[in-house]
Every structure is written in structure tokens, then in C-alpha cells.
Amino acid sequence: MAQMSLVQAINSALDTELDHDPNVLVFGEDVGYFGGVFRATDGLQKKYGSARVFDTPIAEGGIIAAAIGMGVNGLRPVAEIQFADYIYPAYDQIVSELSRLRYRSAGEFTAPVTIRTPCGGGIRGGQTHSQSPEAIFVHVPGLKVVMPSNPYDAKGLLISAIEDNDPVIFFEPKRLYGGPFFGDHQATSQSWRGHPKGEVPDGRYTVPIGKAEIVRPGNALTILAYGTMVHVALAAVERLGVDAEVIDLKTLLPYDMDTIASSVTRTGRCVVVHEAPRTGGFGAELIAEIQEECFWSLEAPIVRVTGYDTPYPHAHEWEYFPGQGRIIEAINRVLGN
């Protein structure tokens, strides 16, 4: 076991897989020599050579199309898109090609591509370095969509993603790269040191795709969150002193409806939290499914806490960010306080 930050855990997962499977290739913009603008691939080119860890031209569509071709030819490509905000030039390749390749060829052709991309705000990045576009990928049949909230899960889930034969979009909440974040930007930032999920095994292990985790058991209500918002939700619950059950979804597609439904059936109340905009967000999907499965157990309407339906602003970042205050308000509403 070692202490790792989330970004080190990503690096360790890539290291493990590069070591374990010669067909694994890691590439993207500034990924090779430099080791990535967030250092996620630091040292890997030196260790595995530039044929396995390399820089690409600035052409996201090209990166994913090439990954598909490599995957079809037996490799296991791990592509980085430098920011989720820059994934759109690749959207056509992801949606029209990567996600449907197995289906349209009746299983003749597949490409086990993993696309890693940093997402989320809270870093004063403005509208083009802050987005959380998970919902527009969750809507695409054939993709798997993952977003870890801590170093341990990040490594285990990334290894699962790379070894998965289906394409996986792997979102990395960049605000968590260095430490957990509780939603208060004025508080001194913390590192993962001392956090139980900052303890990461050196070698290979997996965290299964498709499994959520109850990170705080409780009975008064269920809070569903993923990525950065898991920590913000936990902090809000502590602050309010309420007996909430907090579930870290980890995988958004296919999501773990069993864990969700059994919790909500028990608590009868639910708040869904995400940083992405509200309308058409992943929360809407969860709530629709929950009301179908748990309607007769519900004691109150399910409430969403989300980013607003505006682009991510720069000066008003902390007005936009769905922090503890908005979560507490929602909990109170759902509890009828």
C-alpha cells in the first residue's frame, strides 16, 4: 500500500496496465515527453518508451479514430483528451463509431478503447476548463461511463476500464487530483494523505464497473452523488448532522440501480447531486428510474442539486458551483424541515 493522490493513482493504473499488457498504448496531447498537463502520465514514456506512451497532434477526432483503428487491430488504447471541454471534436467518432462498432458489425469488430479526460470545475478554469459533460455520453448506447471520487477507486476503476472490452469514457474530476474537496474554496486545500481512500495498492487490483458504494450509511434519506460532489455531499451531511445515506455511484453507465433502489426504498427520500447543468442532466435519468422502481416507498419528491443551466462562469464560479449550502437546502426540503 502506498499513499497516492488521485492523479498518482491514475498514473499507477496506467503503469500497471502498461506493464501487464504489451498491447496497452497510452497517448494524447502532451502525454508523452511532458507527462500530461496534469502529470497523469509522468514518467511513463521514459519507462515504456515512446512507442507505447506518446504525444499526438491536437486533433481529438483523430486521436479517437486512431484509437478505434488500433483497437480493431488488437491493441488496447488508452487515449487522453486533455480536458473534457475539448472532447467535442471527437464526439462524432465516439458516438457514431466507437459506441456502435460492436452492434453494427454484429460483434465482428470491436475496439476496447478507454478515453480518460479531466472534468469539472472549481479551479477557476472558465467555461472551457470546467465542464462536466457526462450526461451527453450516458445518452449514447454502447458506451460505459465512469467517474471516480478518490484515488483507490480511480486506480481500480481505470484498470477495469482498460481491461473492459467495451469502450469506456473515464472522467477524472480534476478538482480532486490533489486532494478531496468539500465545496469551500476558501478553506485550505487538503491532500489525500491520511484519507482512507488515499491508500492505494501498488500492484494490480480492480474496482468493478457498474457497482456503486454506500460511503456513509444512514436512514433518513439517500443522497446520490459522484466525483467531486461525493465529498461536498458528505461534508453537507456532517454539517447538518443528519442521518443520510450517501452513495457514490462511481459508474454512471451502466449505473447500479440495485444499490440505489434498495437504499431509496428503505429511506423513502432522495437527493441527487451533480455539478453538471440541471436540464437533461444525469440526475434526471436517475430520478425517472427511481420513481418507477420506488414510487410506493417515496415520502417526498426527489430533489436535484446541480450546476445551473448556463455555461460555467469565471468570476461567479462559486455562485455556480453547487456547494454545501444548496445541498443542505435540498436535504431540508426533502426531509420537510
Add this chain to the structure above:
Amino acid sequence: MYQIEAIDRNPIFHDSPYNQGVYRFHPIGKGCGASMKTARRFVPPTPPHGRFQLPDAPRRPGERPDFSALKLQPAGAANKPAIDVDPMDIHDLAFGLIRVLDDEGQAVGPWAAKLSVDTLRQGLRLMTLLRIYDERMNALQRQGKLSFYMKAAGEEAVAIAQTMALRASDMIFPSYRQQGALIARGRELVDMMCHCLSNARDNLKGRQLPIHYSWKEGNFFGVSGNVATQFCQAVGWAMAAAYKDTDDVAISWLGDGSSATLDFHHAMTFAANYNAPVILNVVNNQWAISSHQNIAGGARTTFAARAIGYGIPGLRVDGNDFLALYAATEWAAARARAGHGPTLIEAFTYRAGDHSTSDDASRYRPKDEAAAWPLGDPLKRLKDHLIGRGAWSEEDHLRLESELKESVAKAYKEAISYGTLHEGPWSPVKTMFEDVYEDMPRHLRRQRQAHGV
């Protein structure tokens, strides 16, 4: 038809794994133009990884910068064709280098435009202002007063000379490194700073990261954070100008790295297809964050040469030569206005600073590479030229610098009187919900109300 004869090693980076030779193309068919055309030919390296070949930067940290292999076409040597030339006849201009200022600072050759001393002094003034402004803003970011900054250091001539060569009614579609175009168009420093501070007077209402300027009045389109997206938009603007039968021209820039995007291909295809009055520029400053221009295809050929495949003129220009940039842009603008369509210009320069304040270039390139750049510093070269003409002196320059430093300091004082990034005042919080649509729909109004503003 071309016949290929080896004449030399790669003039750009002789040690690039891809590029071992310079080849001279002898035009042997009809319509190939009269001049000799030079190009570099792809020679596969000894495969370091089986057959899988990878480009790399020529020099990395710890190595000595070395541009000795760069064989630059001498100043004054490039031909200057008529503005209605057939693009097929000027392929040589895509492989050579249009340079006006020679090593002694003299303006030589057919591209030496007859610019007034006043215009040149103005160019020097604006470039100096841009450098001082950039340095000040970068320093403020280091002190935590701005969230982010990007300098144009080393490539100041690009936006300034090219904007000066155009009319005020011509439309600018910038990348994030053409703040010089704003300066050349007379944008007040206070306004530029208020944007970077995201304060109450920021014309973008605090919505954008610093340096993502927008200035409609100055015909300066808003900067996007996504690279290259502006390139084909400029073409569309130019198509509209032609449709409206005005003689306005659009200009856009992107970097060597960004030329890899689909947007580049879209822009070139649309510009060629509709003969759009547009000037498309690749600012080849050698680096795209940590990726050398070799990784964007620069190891095989020039960026200007890409124009050939689309049938439009490609001019490769010394990007640190104010006069050459001015002349090339003036030529392209005249060509576009006269209805002869688009031009691609490669401005061959060097990014002297870090990519941005989030970057540390010494991690991926030799520290002193900028100083070793053989095409010098654009400010110094124009200054030396003016001094050589007896139209400027070192004392004049010192006076200018201190005058401009003072006006930058004064502008900053005024800018922070309208608010700072951390203490405000900012644009009112309710403005966060505005401009998503022309009229605010119900769901946004409700979100705004729930937020209590």
C-alpha cells in the same frame, strides 16, 4: 509533375528522425511555374520501434539549443508575384521564407514595402506596448491578481503587423495569442485589463477566463478556449462579405499545433471552394505546449505548403520581421479584395515564453532556446531598422519604454478601481443567468430566483 533530386539535409531540424534530406523539385510538366521549388522529402528513419515511427522535438532540456541546421532563405530572395497570380505558379513561396529585413537591419528585396517612417514607428510603439502589457499582466498573475495569463512574447510582430496592414472594417478572428490585434486596433488598456480581472467593468461580465477578449466595436471576434474553432468561422464571415459585395476581408490565426484540427481542413476547403476573401495564418512558433511542431506534421514539410493541396497561395513568412509580415498581409488582402480569394500565411516564429501561466517550458525544451532563435527578436529587428534609417535612437526607445510602462501602470490603477478578481465588485450575480438566450426562459428564471438574485 516533379522530378526529385536530393540536394541537402533538412534545413529545419536535421536530427529529426523523419527528415534527413532536402530535395529540389524540378518542375517538368506544363503549368508548373518557372522557378525551382524546394521541399523536404520524407525519409523513414531507422525504426526505433519496429516499423512504428514517432516524431519528436529536436532538442530537449539538458541539450544545447541548436538551430544551425535551419537554412533560411536570405532576406530579399523570395519573389513577389502579382496579386492575381495563379497559385500553381508560386509553390516556391510555400517552401522558402519571405524576409525583408536582412542581418544589418536593411529592408531589401521585392517584398520591401514602401512604409512610411511613421507607420514603422507606430509598429514599434505597439509591439513595445504589447510586450510591456504582457509582462505586467503575467507578473500580476504570479502575484495572484489574475487567474491566468498568456503572453505573445517573441511573436508580437504577428498580430500587430498583420492588423496594421488591414483596414479597420476587416474582421479579426483571433486565437488566444493575438491580443496584439486589439492593441493595434486601439482598444483601451483599461478595458483589456478589466476583462482580465473579471471585474464590474469587464465587457464580458466576468464570464470568461482572462485573455479571452471580445470587442465587437473593433471588429475583433470573441476568443474561444477551444483551439482552431475560429478558423472556418472567419471563412464564413468572408463568404458573407463577398455575398454582400463589400470588399472587406477576414483574417484568422491558429498555431502550428492547432493546424492539426479538422477546423483547419474545413477552413481551407471552404475558403478554396468559395474563393473567400480571407487571410488564414498558421503561427508556427515551434511549440504547442510541450509538443514540438514536428508532432503536428512540421517534420515533413512546411505549414505553408499545405495550401498547395487546396490550390490557394501559401506564403511562408519570417514571423519576426515586421516588414515582411506587413507586406505579405497587404498582398493577401489586396488579392482578396480584388476577388482572387484566400491566402494561407505561415508566420515562422518562436514562442519565447511559457505556453501560459500554467506552464513551465523548461520541463520540455532547452531553457535558452528562445535566445538562440536565429530570426532574432521582432522588436529589436524593427528598432534596429529604424535606427539604421536615422529615424529612431536608443534614447528614443528608452523614453518610449518608460512612457509605455507608465501608461500601463496608470491603466492598471484605473482598472482595479472598477474591481479586482478576488474582492470585486464583479458584474452582479444575476447577470450569470443572462445571455444564455436572448429572452430568459422559465427554467432559468426559476433557477435565478432560487439563487436569490
